[in-house]
Amino acid sequence: MNLDLSHLESFLGKDAILSAETKIAATYNTIYNKTGKGNDFLGWVNLPSDLDEMLISDIEQTAKDLRAKSDVFVVIGIGGSYLGARAVIEALSNHFAPLADKKPLIVYAGHNMSEDYLSELIEVLDKKDYSLAVISKSGTTTEPAIAFRILKQHIINKYGEKEAASRIVAITDKAKGALKQLANVKGYKTYVVPDDVGGRFSVLTPVGLLPIAVAGIDIRQLIKGAVEMEKMCKANPTLNGNPVSEYAVVRQALYDMGKTNEIMVNYEPRLVYFSEWWKQLFGESHGKDGKGIFPASVTFSTDLHSMGQYIQDGLRNIFETVISVENSNRELRIPNEAEDLDQLNYIAGKRISEVNHKAELGTILAHEDGGVPNIRIVIPEISAKVLGELIYFFEMSCALSGYMLEVNPFDQPGVEAYKKNMFALLGKKGFEEKTEALNKRLGL
Ligand code: PA5
Numbered sequence: 001m002n003l004d005l006s007h008l009e010s011f012l013g014k015d016a017i018l019s020a021e022t023k024i025a026a027t028y029n030t031i032y033n034k035t036g037k038g039n040d041f042l043g044w045v046n047l048p049s050d051l052d053e054m055l056i057s058d059i060e061q062t063a064k065d066l067r068a069k070s071d072v073f074v075v076i077g078i079g080g081s082y083l084g085a086r087a088v089i090e091a092l093s094n095h096f097a098p099l100a101d102k103k104p105l106i107v108y109a110g111h112n113m114s115e116d117y118l119s120e121l122i123e124v125l126d127k128k129d130y131s132l133a134v135i136s137k138s139g140t141t142t143e144p145a146i147a148f149r150i151l152k153q154h155i156i157n158k159y160g161e162k163e164a165a166s167r168i169v170a171i172t173d174k175a176k177g178a179l180k181q182l183a184n185v186k187g188y189k190t191y192v193v194p195d196d197v198g199g200r201f202s203v204l205t206p207v208g209l210l211p212i213a214v215a216g217i218d219i220r221q222l223i224k225g226a227v228e229m230e231k232m233c234k235a236n237p238t239l240n241g242n243p244v245s246e247y248a249v250v251r252q253a254l255y256d257m258g259k260t261n262e263i264m265v266n267y268e269p270r271l272v273y274f275s276e277w278w279k280q281l282f283g284e285s286h287g288k289d290g291k292g293i294f295p296a297s298v299t300f301s302t303d304l305h306s307m308g309q310y311i312q313d314g315l316r317n318i319f320e321t322v323i324s325v326e327n328s329n330r331e332l333r334i335p336n337e338a339e340d341l342d343q344l345n346y347i348a349g350k351r352i353s354e355v356n357h358k359a360e361l362g363t364i365l366a367h368e369d370g371g372v373p374n375i376r377i378v379i380p381e382i383s384a385k386v387l388g389e390l391i392y393f394f395e396m397s398c399a400l401s402g403y404m405l406e407v408n409p410f411d412q413p414g415v416e417a418y419k420k421n422m423f424a425l426l427g428k429k430g431f432e433e434k435t436e437a438l439n440k441r442l443g444l
Contacts, residue, residue, distance in 0.1 A: 038410030080199025139177020225388025
């Protein structure tokens with residue numbers, strides 16, 4: 001992969017970027033020497049190369065067993081406990097997987113509290129052989145806990161206690177939390193989320209690796225890509241020739257000049273969930289203390305027919321980061337037609353990807369003219385190895401950016417506010433004072 005910064009040179013002089021050289025070297029030191037805020041959550045830094053061969057083989061074996069007996073595999077989790085797996089699985093699966101015969105189909109639960117969603121899932125599971133992973137580092141998150149309680153009863157009713165237990169994997173803390181206690185009592189297979197890896201940085205732990213392996217994806221290639229990026233950063237913790245550092249520095253410089261919204265752009269719909277993962281990684285890591293770039297995402301050319309107008313002409317507080325894919329995995333050309341009634345013969349014989357690339361270039365130039373700086377992250381193709389590289393690329397740049405923004409990139413105190421209100425409104429024990437205050441506020 002490489003980083004193309006040519007479409008923001010008219011906004012940011014080269015000097016603005018180069019002046020961050022000392023800062024970036026110091027920030028790497030903060031990370032590698034564990035001297036910054038949240039330094040007990042830096043387990044992801046060495047994670048790719050530290051992954052134990054026994055753990056990888058064990059995950060592969062469990063995945064093989066589950067694949068053999070499942071038409072459907074349900075991943076129960078929310079936030080960092082499901083987005084990484086979904087990002088990789090959707091990026092590497094057939095777009096029409098639900099209609100294809102390939103088994104198992106990976107579906108998700110516990111990332112919402114929609115009664116309709118869970119009811120419809122149960123209707124599907126009534127008729128299918130399935131297994132599931134319940135993933136929660138804390139083991140106490142409400143959304144996955146509700147989904148698991150319902151699906152646990154369903155799977156036991158369907159298969160009986162013993163067989164059900166062999167179809168459930170719990171991925172959680174090594175000792176703490178309700179899920180760990182439950183898994184111990186019921187004898188489920190468990191995997192540990194390391195203490196020093198936060199949810200949104202956990203895709204290369206069993207949190208992401210098990211569901212990805214169940215989907216039939218080569219997790220060794222994913223890890224290989226991440227290891228390469230980890231080694232590159234360690235070998236060159238500077239600004240010069242390190243795209244991770246360049247990306248971190250450039251987005252901070254753009255933020256400092258008022259570009260407070262970053263839009264992740266893809267031209268491949270299979271990357272939609274990769275953008276969702278990226279949004280969580282950066283949004284939850286940086287949005288605090290009244291600061292942080294707001295991460296958004298679009299899929300082009302689809303959204304050029306909706307959000308394109310705003311990006312071209314709206315409030316000038318945005319910049320775009322384009323994931324540019326050089327090679328498609330398939331080949332399809334536009335046919336010639338003798339009559340040419342639709343007047344498309346001028347592109348007859350071209351591959352669809354060629355047209356897509358011209359749309360990408362045309363859009364970047366138009367947006368640049370419209371006052372929107374563009375960063376291009378160019379990848380050769382969408383493969384497990386490249387996704388592994390990208391995962392580590394964004395994790396490290398997120399940590400660097402966060403420290404440059406002077407926030408703790410590894411906590412998420414703001415997430416608790418809605419939970420406290422929800423618990424109080426539901427009358428949970430221990431929240432009586434809050435319940436009273438909210439009732440008063442709501443005139444109840
Ligand atoms: O990144 C994070 O820490 C969060 O998004 C968590 O992953 C999310 O809240 C789920 O938490 P848990 O895994 O404890 O259920």
